[in-house]
Amino acid sequence: MPYNGLSSFIKRLEEEGELVRASSFVDPVLEISEITDRIVKSNGKALLFENNGTNYPILINIFGSDKRMALALGKSPEDVAKEIETFFESVTGGSRSIKNIGTLFNVIPKRIKRKGKCQEVIFKEVDLSIFPVLKSWPFDGGRFFTLPIVHTVHPETKKKNAGMYRMQVIDNKTTAIHWQRHKTGANHFEAWKKVGKKMPVAVVLGGDPSYTYSATAPLPENIDEYMLAGFIRGKRVKMVKCVTNEILVPDDADIVIEGYVDPSEELFLEGPFGDHTGFYSLSDWYPKFHVTCITTSKNAVFLATIVGVPPMEDAFLSKATEKIFLSPIKLAIQPEIEDLHLPAEGVSHNFAVVKIRKSYPGQGKKVISSLFGAGQMSFTKYLVVVDGDIDIRDYPKLVGQVLRNTDFKRDLLFIDGPLDVLDHASDNPAFGGKLGIDATGKIEGELVDRKDGEQKNIDKFPEPVFKEVLAKQLENLPFFILSPKQKNGGIDFDNLKAELTDFSTLFP
Known part of the structure; x- marks a missing residue:
């Protein structure tokens, strides 16, 4: 309004x-x-x-x-x-x-x-x-x-x-x-x-x-x-x-x-x-x-307003911007981009994380190069590109993906370029070193010396195995397995209570 x-x-x-x-x-x-x-x-x-x-x-x-x-x-x-x-x-x-x-x-x-x-x-x-x-x-x-x-x-x-x-x-x-x-x-x-x-x-x-x-x-x-x-x-x-x-x-x-x-x-x-x-x-x-x-x-x-040691009021302006401008970035610059995050710790211009839909070798570095030359994104000092089913605002999982998918000799892109004038760490005002990290999963054409051709993640166990385990007698194991039913999009707590009651003999 x-x-x-x-x-x-x-x-x-x-x-x-x-x-x-x-x-x-x-x-x-x-x-x-x-x-x-x-x-x-x-x-x-x-x-x-x-x-x-x-x-x-x-x-x-x-x-x-x-x-x-x-x-x-x-x-x-x-x-x-x-x-x-x-x-x-x-x-x-x-x-x-x-x-x-x-x-x-x-x-x-x-x-x-x-x-x-x-x-x-x-x-x-x-x-x-x-x-x-x-x-x-x-x-x-x-x-x-x-x-x-x-x-x-x-x-x-x-x-x-x-x-x-x-x-x-x-x-x-x-x-x-x-x-x-x-x-x-x-x-x-x-x-x-x-x-x-x-x-x-x-x-x-x-x-x-x-x-x-x-x-x-x-x-x-x-x-x-x-x-x-x-x-x-x-x-x-x-x-x-x-x-x-x-x-x-x-x-x-x-x-x-x-x-x-x-x-x-x-x-x-x-x-x-x-x-x-x-x-x-x-x-x-x-x-x-x-x-x-x-x-x-x-x-x-x-x-x-006042600005200072983050997080401050400007962090919420930045948070709004990352959501509002995701669509224009996708439409005008990089259609493969699925999400964008500017952490408050990076004070908007120091650190950015981008998730992409990857389909060909070198795509991660292509996105890094493009964004380092795009409008105010060009002031970004650290840019991380990931792909796959990951919440880029879940920092432990994000760090895990970066460490798992990155070879620091192959996947780091160091360049000199424009920085925000307010960056206090660079030798020269408004100009200095920038780092792009391609933390996408590597596919055929990127792992040239590997016989398997691409990275494969360990996923969850197949459903038949899970059902077989549930059907077995597990009284002698020091744990028990619950499989609560869903109700209205959440856990059916009545069903969960019944399952806990059934296992009550395990806890004398």
């Missing part, structure tokens, strides 16, 4: 018993983060800090559980994935049904030519100190906006982007924008630098939570993030023009900060920042954002 700003979502959280209001004063400098860190790691609820020294309550941890993630999207990530798969299959199959046309219509953002709900309050004087911007960790370089949706436009192609880039407050009218060199915002910045003009920027906080999720999603550069949000909501996102530039922002955003970046001026030494890797990302040079206008809705809420 679509939400009309964060106030609408807060109401839903309260109806579901998923929100705690804090009315006592809590300082945005370190105190809110300390509390939130403990709440997130204890699987606690979303928090609304109503007394923080400003007129804007801070809403935090809205994505910090599977249930709240589903509430934020209006449906479970699994349901979003099914809808995407069904839609793509019907479109690629040539279907032009009214339903598909309607779905496409709901996806495209709609510009409205009136003042937006996000512009109910327009501040004549620019002053960022009106907002409760967090300082999350003791050695952070300052206060940071942690969930800003940064809107930019390419000066020539006019393609839009809404990315999630943290912003460090420099003074009451200026911030830094941490768009890494691989990100679309940075590409737009370089394009504006070439044409020698100031780059218009608009920053959005809040609105329907699907906007925030979509800004974190690994979309191709030519896909508008609000198209994804419209698909998730089942309703077009209404957009309005900013007050001081031409950028379009969501009508129901809680807060909009307008301004520009001047590519000709010196960069700012941003950071350090306690990051989702569990380490402080080091200081580095990033552009300055100059604020020209601030607008809000009447009952605006300040949306924030």
Whole structure:
């Protein structure tokens, strides 16, 4: 279901018993983060800090559980994935049904030519100190906006982007924008630098939570993030023009900060920042954002998050992404992929596990090579490919399959390539070593020096043998065998009780 700003979502959280209001004063400098860190790691609820020294309550941890993630999207990530798969299959199959046309219509953002709900309050004087911007960790370089949706436009192609880039407050009218060199915002910045003009920027906080999720999603550069949000909501996102530039922002955003970046001026030494890797990302040079206008809705809420030693709130965003984007990866990149997992311990970009449907020699390495060059998957540092009947989220079984199926001379693929800028282990920022592991079962054509031709797993005993064992007299064995019947998809406990009673003589 679509939400009309964060106030609408807060109401839903309260109806579901998923929100705690804090009315006592809590300082945005370190105190809110300390509390939130403990709440997130204890699987606690979303928090609304109503007394923080400003007129804007801070809403935090809205994505910090599977249930709240589903509430934020209006449906479970699994349901979003099914809808995407069904839609793509019907479109690629040539279907032009009214339903598909309607779905496409709901996806495209709609510009409205009136003042937006996000512009109910327009501040004549620019002053960022009106907002409760967090300082999350003791050695952070300052206060940071942690969930800003940064809107930019390419000066020539006019393609839009809404990315999630943290912003460090420099003074009451200026911030830094941490768009890494691989990100679309940075590409737009370089394009504006070439044409020698100031780059218009608009920053959005809040609105329907699907906007925030979509800004974190690994979309191709030519896909508008609000198209994804419209698909998730089942309703077009209404957009309005900013007050001081031409950028379009969501009508129901809680807060909009307008301004520009001047590519000709010196960069700012941003950071350090306690990051989702569990380490402080080091200081580095990033552009300055100059604020020209601030607008809000009447009952605006300040949306924030903290990142740090995982698992944190961002782990649930990553978990949703692995489910939602499995279908597009299968359809657009690798049709043999059956499942994808990004463990929280790998902080999204360090470790990925893929299960494939294997049918020919070398297929595991082919998938590794392809994914190492695919969009944001190209930042993955460790990539494991498996096949067969295995739950890739069952770590003991996963490790067992890797150790059983892998010859480290044959099945490891070492390459140099791009890494996430936040990776602290590499010698050089954004570039270093990567490892692919082909842990698929080896088939004929891969085991060239073996006479048997392929690996064979030890499976369960044949059914006739099992039945024969059950029929034998086993009183002298130090164990007994139960074969409980199924009832309504589960164990028939009445039958199980009867079997236990029959064996009671074994336990004097």
